[in-house]
Amino acid sequence: MKQTLPSIQEIHDSFDAGTSDPLSLTEGFFTRIKASKHNAYITLCEDRALQQARNLSIELKTAFQGKVPRQTHPLFGIPLGIKDVLTMDGVRTTCASRILENYVPPFTATAVARLEVAGAVSLGKLNLDEFAMGSSNENSAFGPVLHPTHPDRVPGGSSGGSGTAVAADLCVAALGTDTGGSIRLPASFCGVVGLKPTYGRISRYGQIAFASSLDQIGPMTRTVRDAALLTGIMAGVDENDSTTLARAPEDWVAVVDRANGDSSSLHGLRVGIPAEYFIDGIDPGVRQAIERAIEFLKQEGALVVPVSLPHTEYAVSTYYVIAVSEASSNLSRYDGVRFGVRPEGAMRAATPSEFYKEARALFGAEVKRRIMLGTFALSSGYFDAYYRKAAQVRRLMRQDFENAFQKADVLVSPVSPTTAFRLGEKSKNPLQMYLTDIFTIPASLAGLPAMSIPVGEDADGLSIGMHLIGPRFGESTLLRVASRIEGGLS
């Protein structure tokens, strides 16, 4: 599907041509953001961003003589939106939670810092489901984000602000975070490109944790090439995050450029279709679009092979044990002592436990539900039955993928069984909401790279994303496939 909004490359061309510059571009975004009703942003960094853009505009004219320094500053003057779970020194970071509504971190997330060093301008902090827990962006203490083109619908979650902002031209590209599908689902619902890299590719330092063994930062962009560009800048070992992997980032932009110019680049590629992912309950429109995309891949010379991921049926329950267990632990620091707001009642508390009861009441319903589930799953007497068992199943699921990747180079499926649903449609039924992520969760549990790439629309004009899953460190394959789809499938 062809995007009409300019890519980063095209923006740089316009800087080179003198038809635009970082400052006017940035000002334009703030004008649109302020006029927009999407509720995509929680906090704007207007002064900071304009100052940055102004400096870049001057540098462009003076130091760089009108030519964008694409080698040294690949994101020169590119306005980005940052999901509000990523810290920026001196900028309020809320996680869309009442409990952090006044939290101003004293340090910047590694991923954001690397983008800014590359010349990016951070416009502000994007709305999300509270602590990244949700699939519709309805769980925000700052109100739901609206779908970019269908305001009665959800943008998907938890990176809903990121999805809408990219699709509605409220930033050039955005950072999302993905724990069980939080980049891929909103990318699919909003019709943008979303990439969740291999776990450990991008430092989590400065990413406020939901579930540490699953959380991963990734780009949400207008084009596959933009996603490749941002990922390459952010990836790589960070001494502040011991879980980053000692695997050098590849030149993913080159991978995309090569694929774009080479119609034979998918020749012989083995595309695996997991039997367990094509089940009853997938919307006919979604099924049709995915089948059409698979057909396209065949035309491109790919070989379609059936594969099986037999433990898929346990994915959602496994995920909802591991993720909530880690969440219950990660969120214990919001107790009103050091982090979190102290409500009136807490100040009158006579004992520490009364104090905590008051302070921790500020979490939203979904967050509370997950803290309670996680606390239960880790409790003595239940640990073996829940957490330990889930960890075992997780290993089996990893094994499933390893087996599948013996036969296939990439796996494809829908991102979600449906397109964007209506606001309120699933919010009363958590279980139904959890099933929205049924196809994205397994790759998260296995730590694998995965992408959402737009492949069409349903009868209501709602975007449909195809889900690509690669083996560990298989970002190149994903980007190559996504690039061909982007260029050829309209």
Add this chain to the structure above:
Amino acid sequence: MSLTCLGVSVDVNTEFEAVIGLEVHVQLATDSKIFSSARARPEPGNSVADEAVNKNTTPVCAGHPGTLPVLNQKAVNYAIRAGLATSCKINLKSIFARKHYFYPDSPKGYQISQYDLPLCEGGHLDIEWGEEGEMTKRIGITRIHMEEDAGKSVHHHGYSLVNLNRAGVPLIEVVSEPEMRGPAEAGAYLRKLYAIVTAIGVCDGNLQEGNFRCDANVSIRPKGVKEFGTRVEIKNVNSFRFVEKAIEYEVERQRQVILSGGKLVQETRLYDSQKNRTFSMRTKEEAEDYRYFPDPDLPPLILSEEQVEAIRASLPELPDQKRDRYIREFGLKRYDSTLLTSDVLWGRLFQESVALCGRENGKILANLMIGEGMRLVSSADPDETKGFTAKQFSDLALAVADQTVSMTAAKQILAILFEQGGEVGAVIDREGLRQVSDLSALEPVIDEILAKNPKQVEEYRSGKEKVLGFFVGQAMKATRGKANPALLQDLVIRKLKG
């Protein structure tokens, strides 16, 4: 009504034995914290209290959202050193786990510790106790794991304030087997462990600043019974003497409860050193469920055999080895040698002094240090910075060796050096403590004493030779310790017999 305990009937005459296991938190002497680059201990020359509140923190140890722990390799090496020095097996793979509890000085709401797979397991310590250290025993060490310290809560004027300087300071927790049977064994275990961790340089050993803190698990059972009784944990006692006293109190309290037909409850108790009693802090029912699980922010700690062996090869002489060497080289008594080698500072002072005065005077040196030196230091206000130099001790040992001063005078000189400092020679001259070996000076003194004590003279002459000591003592007193004791004794005997 007959009473039973662990299935055995008991009464006031029943002999009970204590079952004691110790958990010791040893603060590792690294410059930075276990998971962050913040300072872990005060600037050199400063005490903990000198450090500005919350100065030694980074976003990581303050628990800021979004921060991640990064393991301090030096702390790992120190923990391995401690493990090797206590004959533990070092696990080449160990896991960090989160231990959850809410308390204001725990910034993350959990403590990073080790649970299922600790760094070290299955070691032991050889302890000695009794008047002369004649009792010996091997005590098993179950495990040593690494963990971070919490911050410190300060309560004042109705407010509670938190200082995070200590949050994230690296600790090892050394867990013993429940193999000690009395307070003296527990004290000996603590002293030995302390001697080892300070000797190998992994702990500064400052007890006042909580570098070495002990929790004691205590239960009792009728002697001969194999099962364990209900266990009580006494928390956070930071002096060896208080641990002994707390256990002593607790053993007796438990005996009283059993003998009065009461039931012991599993609980955590605190020791009040002023009242010398323990009191309940919380019972098992009120205990927290720590909900341990592997910390997803920290990969498993993987070590190589080579790394461990390199650390083993770098270990210095351990206190037990040094004790045996001192016995061999200086002819010290085992107990004296233990005293000298179980304290890093005394050990170092001894070594430096002996280098100055020669090993042939090692025994005199040891006697000076153990007798008067240690007494002076231990009775002084710990906040004062009085002390001895190696030069002072070696000069004094030489003065004793060549009979310039008597041992008795040497003790007086030590006290003066300790209070006022200065040089040995100058003090001897100023105080006029040069040993008197001049018969003509001693004779009148002895004559006077004999004249004043005719009764004792009579006793001696009628065969009670023990009275000799009385005369020698009186003469020493009269000469302010300056008399050459051998000479003096000869002279007294001669006079008494003559």
